[in-house]
Amino acid sequence: MSILTALQRFFRVQGAWKLLAAMLVYGCGTGILNPMNAIYLKDGVHLEKFQISLVVAIALIVNVVITFFSGLWSDNLAHRKILPVVASAVSVFGLIGYDHASGFASAVTFYILSTAPSGAIIGQLYAMTRSHLAVEAPDILDIGIVWLRTLLSVGFFIGLYLGTALYTWVTFHGVILGNLVCYATMFFLFLFYRERRGAVAAKRLPQEGVQWVVLIAILLLLCADAIRGLYLPLMVDALFKNPAFVARLWSVQVVFEFIWMTVAGMAARRFGDLRVVCVGAMCALATYCVYAFHPSLPWLFAVQPIYSFFVSVIMVVAMGTIQRMFLSRAGFGSSLYFVLSQSAALIGYLVPNLISGFSPHIFYIPAMLMVVSVALCIGQIYKHSRTGSASASVHEVN
Numbered sequence: 001m002s003i004l005t006a007l008q009r010f011f012r013v014q015g016a017w018k019l020l021a022a023m024l025v026y027g028c029g030t031g032i033l034n035p036m037n038a039i040y041l042k043d044g045v046h047l048e049k050f051q052i053s054l055v056v057a058i059a060l061i062v063n064v065v066i067t068f069f070s071g072l073w074s075d076n077l078a079h080r081k082i083l084p085v086v087a088s089a090v091s092v093f094g095l096i097g098y099d100h101a102s103g104f105a106s107a108v109t110f111y112i113l114s115t116a117p118s119g120a121i122i123g124q125l126y127a128m129t130r131s132h133l134a135v136e137a138p139d140i141l142d143i144g145i146v147w148l149r150t151l152l153s154v155g156f157f158i159g160l161y162l163g164t165a166l167y168t169w170v171t172f173h174g175v176i177l178g179n180l181v182c183y184a185t186m187f188f189l190f191l192f193y194r195e196r197r198g199a200v201a202a203k204r205l206p207q208e209g210v211q212w213v214v215l216i217a218i219l220l221l222l223c224a225d226a227i228r229g230l231y232l233p234l235m236v237d238a239l240f241k242n243p244a245f246v247a248r249l250w251s252v253q254v255v256f257e258f259i260w261m262t263v264a265g266m267a268a269r270r271f272g273d274l275r276v277v278c279v280g281a282m283c284a285l286a287t288y289c290v291y292a293f294h295p296s297l298p299w300l301f302a303v304q305p306i307y308s309f310f311v312s313v314i315m316v317v318a319m320g321t322i323q324r325m326f327l328s329r330a331g332f333g334s335s336l337y338f339v340l341s342q343s344a345a346l347i348g349y350l351v352p353n354l355i356s357g358f359s360p361h362i363f364y365i366p367a368m369l370m371v372v373s374v375a376l377c378i379g380q381i382y383k384h385s386r387t388g389s390a391s392a393s394v395h396e397v398n
Contacts, residue, residue: 031159071335
């Protein structure tokens with residue numbers, strides 16, 4: 001089956017359009033709020049650097065707990081969609097309060113309500129799609145999950161421009177309102193979606209097996225990306241005094257993600273997951289060095305396509321690696337990746353407080369994380385090549 005034929009089939013899978021639309025809308029909401037969120041807390045709510053980190057960190061702790069337990073419970077629920085329906089409704093309520101935050105206490109309270117429930121949305125969205133494709137189109141299951149993640153990037157790209165436009169027209173209130181509309185749309189999409197689920201596997205499948213070194217390496221990659229996600233907007237705003245540059249930087253990255261995600265998935269299938277992860281990490285290392293040593297605007301734009309490959313790798317290859325460790329538990333496997341992602345974000349948001357202000361030197365930290373992660377991956381590749389096993393570095397087809 002050609003890629004074009006498989007892509008056409010992916011979008012024509014019976015009953016899946018609500019899930020695909022929900023992923024698109026989720027990406028759009030993320031693109032609207034995320035690049036502006038730290039700046040909103042600094043300029044709109046007038047919080048200091050440590051307070052911003054603390055708001056995000058507390059919300060992330062709650063998010064990690066929600067993501068982990070929703071993943072743990074979802075495989076035993078008759079209808080997984082109950083979780084994202086409730087979560088999206090709570091997020092709408094939280095965003096209404098977040099729009100009127102006036103200090104640290106109100107900001108942290110409503111930020112928790114508006115963002116923490118997303119842990120019960122994104123993981124279950126992947127799990128429901130995996131189950132849906134397994135029933136309706138099992139032959140395109142793996143590549144379908146890659147394209148589902150691509151839809152998240154498409155939505156993020158749209159959200160970047162919507163967020164910039166909303167900020168220009170009605171400042172931060174418009175940004176938060178746009179995010180609210182996205183969560184409200186997801187609520188109705190999940191509410192009217194009819195789930196497809198096959199028989200739940202009673203025993204662990206033979207392909208499954210937790211690889212702790214790989215999980216630690218992925219955690220380090222996600223930590224580095226989290227540091228960049230929070231502190232790049234603040235650094236750009238401090239250097240150039242124009243928040244719109246942040247959305248433009250992100251848009252360049254996302255455009256290239258459309259290409260890199262399919263390339264990363266195919267490369268992992270051919271060369272092995274860990275080898276592709278190492279290449280992605282080296283791309284990120286080069287980018288962080290530019291951020292730290294030469295943060296002029298042309299250089300920042302020039303390295304975004306390189307960083308796009310890294311993002312594609314951690315979102316497609318790394319997530320796929322973790323999901324294949326738990327093939328018989330789609331809900332938990334999908335949620336575990338986001339538990340790692342949120343835990344990494346928690347670490348990544350707090351560690352840079354060791355460096356004062358919004359200095360480009362913050363990016364020494366993710367650069368060092370890349371070096372350690374690559375060393376762990378190379379160690380795993382060497383270990384399995386010595387023992388004659390390729391289970392950790394060769395992509396297994398479900």
